[in-house]
Amino acid sequence: MPEKKNRGIGRDPPTSDELLRLVVESATDFAIIAMDDGGKVTSWNIGAGRLLGYAEDEILGGDGDIVFTPEDRAAGAPERERLEAAARGRAEDERWHQRKDGSRFWGSGLLMPLADGSGFVKIMRDLTERRTAQEGLREREELFRLLATSIPQLVFRTRASGERTWGSPQWVSFTGLSLEESLGFGWLDAVHPDDKEVTAAAWTTARETGEYRVEHRLQRVADGEYRWHQTVAKPAANLDDPGDWVGTSTDIHEMRGLQERQKVLLAELQHRTRNLLALVQSIARKTLRSSSSLDEFAAEFEGRLGALGRVQGILARVDHRAIDLRELVEVELKAHENGNGVPGKVTMEGPTVMLPPTSAQVLTLAIHELATNAVKYGALKQPSGRLAITWRIEGGTEPRAVLDWHESGVQMPDRGGHPGRRGYGRELIERALPYQLKAETDLRFGPDGVHCRIATAIEREEPGDG
Amino acid sequence: MAEGETSALSGRRVLVVEDDYLIADDLARSLEQLGATILGPTGSVKGALALLARGEAIDAAVLDINLGAEKVFPVADALIKEGVPFVFATGYDHWIVPDTFSRVRRFEKPIDIRALARALSK
Numbered sequence: 001m002p003e004k005k006n007r008g009i010g011r012d013p014p015t016s017d018e019l020l021r022l023v024v025e026s027a028t029d030f031a032i033i034a035m036d037d038g039g040k041v042t043s044w045n046i047g048a049g050r051l052l053g054y055a056e057d058e059i060l061g062g063d064g065d066i067v068f069t070p071e072d073r074a075a076g077a078p079e080r081e082r083l084e085a086a087a088r089g090r091a092e093d094e095r096w097h098q099r100k101d102g103s104r105f106w107g108s109g110l111l112m113p114l115a116d117g118s119g120f121v122k123i124m125r126d127l128t129e130r131r132t133a134q135e136g137l138r139e140r141e142e143l144f145r146l147l148a149t150s151i152p153q154l155v156f157r158t159r160a161s162g163e164r165t166w167g168s169p170q171w172v173s174f175t176g177l178s179l180e181e182s183l184g185f186g187w188l189d190a191v192h193p194d195d196k197e198v199t200a201a202a203w204t205t206a207r208e209t210g211e212y213r214v215e216h217r218l219q220r221v222a223d224g225e226y227r228w229h230q231t232v233a234k235p236a237a238n239l240d241d242p243g244d245w246v247g248t249s250t251d252i253h254e255m256r257g258l259q260e261r262q263k264v265l266l267a268e269l270q271h272r273t274r275n276l277l278a279l280v281q282s283i284a285r286k287t288l289r290s291s292s293s294l295d296e297f298a299a300e301f302e303g304r305l306g307a308l309g310r311v312q313g314i315l316a317r318v319d320h321r322a323i324d325l326r327e328l329v330e331v332e333l334k335a336h337e338n339g340n341g342v343p344g345k346v347t348m349e350g351p352t353v354m355l356p357p358t359s360a361q362v363l364t365l366a367i368h369e370l371a372t373n374a375v376k377y378g379a380l381k382q383p384s385g386r387l388a389i390t391w392r393i394e395g396g397t398e399p400r401a402v403l404d405w406h407e408s409g410v411q412m413p414d415r416g417g418h419p420g421r422r423g424y425g426r427e428l429i430e431r432a433l434p435y436q437l438k439a440e441t442d443l444r445f446g447p448d449g450v451h452c453r454i455a456t457a458i459e460r461e462e463p464g465d466g
Numbered sequence: 467m468a469e470g471e472t473s474a475l476s477g478r479r480v481l482v483v484e485d486d487y488l489i490a491d492d493l494a495r496s497l498e499q500l501g502a503t504i505l506g507p508t509g510s511v512k513g514a515l516a517l518l519a520r521g522e523a524i525d526a527a528v529l530d531i532n533l534g535a536e537k538v539f540p541v542a543d544a545l546i547k548e549g550v551p552f553v554f555a556t557g558y559d560h561w562i563v564p565d566t567f568s569r570v571r572r573f574e575k576p577i578d579i580r581a582l583a584r585a586l587s588k
């Protein structure tokens with residue numbers, strides 16, 4: 001064979017000493033260092049020169065311990081290694097070493113005693129890269145574990161098929177499914193039956209878009225409640241395994257509740273606003289029909305809008321819950337100068353009577369008309385006029401609030417005031433209140449002033465103290 | 467108002483269901499001005515069903531959806547049974563309307579009375 005011929009040209013087969021020398025010299029990736037029993041270097045191969053930076057002639061006879069770091073030397077590591085090698089036949093040397101230029105590398109090797117007892121041989125490789133990679137991996141895994149087990153989200157690892165490979169302790173404690181039970185598609189047991197289909201289908205989309213995203217209900221084992229979660233997963237940036245995905249499930253139960261409530265509130269607000277606009281429109285048209293001039297229209301319409309504005313303010317303040325009758329009356333009277341502060345001109349008396357918020361608007365409009373009329377023609381215009389407003393609760397099984405508006409000392413005009421105004425106020429009291437509130441009303445123009453009685457439903461939820 | 471408009475609803479009998487008096491009264495007057503004869507107005511389901519039970523001829527209806535604590539839908543059901551066309555007048559968005567009435571036309575408040583009249587004259 002040609003190779004045999006070549007190897008044999010001009011030479012005899014190598015002796016075992018030569019063979020050893022050849023191996024040592026050609027093992028350039030390995031540092032092979034022989035030392036006497038005091039640690040002085042007696043042999044230094046090419047690999048040792050490359051790894052440690054010392055040339056053979058500059059280190060021969062020198063201190064072999066120089067390859068250790070100063071800390072290890074101070075701690076007696078070289079001596080311990082030699083003692084161990086002498087006692088056991090070998091000592092592992094896995095540690096950071098130092099080169100001639102002071103840089104360090106992770107050396108992995110063995111120290112063995114020479115058979116003739118003349119010293120030791122050390123064989124060592126540079127495994128810095130592997131060491132660094134392992135450390136990095138360990139750090140990343142520790143970081144992942146720390147993150148995955150500390151955040152409130154339920155964390156999992158999965159295949160792109162949706163098959164779970166891992167679930168965080170939060171997942172296990174929230175769902176009550178053990179890690180083993182959750183593996184594969186076992187985790188679907190925690191998903192609400194109605195949400196299983198969309199949960200599974202989202203994995204098909206995820207493989208196309210590169211992101212898994214679904215909102216579904218997961219059952220909390222503690223109380224059996226299904227709580228809304230948003231579950232998101234993405235491929236982990238794992239180059240070794242592109243099929244490895246990481247995901248989280250976040251509890252969004254409260255948020256969804258708030259969103260629902262907000263939707264209802266917005267619809268309610270829109271409803272109220274549109275109704276209010278419709279009401280303003282109808283008041284404008286009604287005022288227009290009964291006005292003989294634009295000036296008259298402006299004054300009447302502004303007054304009615306003002307009353308509507310005041311009652312909106314009260315309704316907003318009590319958040320559209322029950323309203324105190326006294327407040328409705330007081331606010332409207334105050335807007336009509338309240339008798340200009342003349343003592344005893346206006347009196348108000350009655351217990352706390354709570355009215356349903358739905359009554360407030362039309363009642364205020366009615367009181368506004370009574371007050372405007374009194375300011376313009378009646379008790380609040382004439383010096384001798386008096387206005388007594390009283391209220392009480394009447395009736396047993398279906399109690400009603402009864403409001404009495406009693407003007408006295410008024411010189412009544414022949415035809416009982418302005419026909420247009422009376423028409424509007426009268427219509428509100430005699431028709432609108434019965435139609436809208438099923439109220440009973442009685443409006444009379446007595447010889448000494450206006451008398452009006454309004455009996456209307458009270459708020460059942462919050463009984464008054466009268 | 468132009469002459470064509472005053473007679474747009476001439477001879478048509480229109481049921482008005484609306485719980486706010488001033489809005490109901492305004493709506494009734496406006497439709498009357500366009501020639502309609504008004505049934506009601508009434509502000510409750512009970513009142514509307516009582517009007518229907520009298521068996522008078524009805525050509526069309528305008529229904530406010532929210533009648534205080536109740537919704538107008540039983541009246542809508544009765545009108546469908548009688549074959550009477552109707553529209554909703556409401557401040558609510560469409561999602562409050564059950565699917566069965568999804569094809570019923572909705573007028574948002576405040577109502578454009580001419581557009582309403584055109585719908586009721588068909």
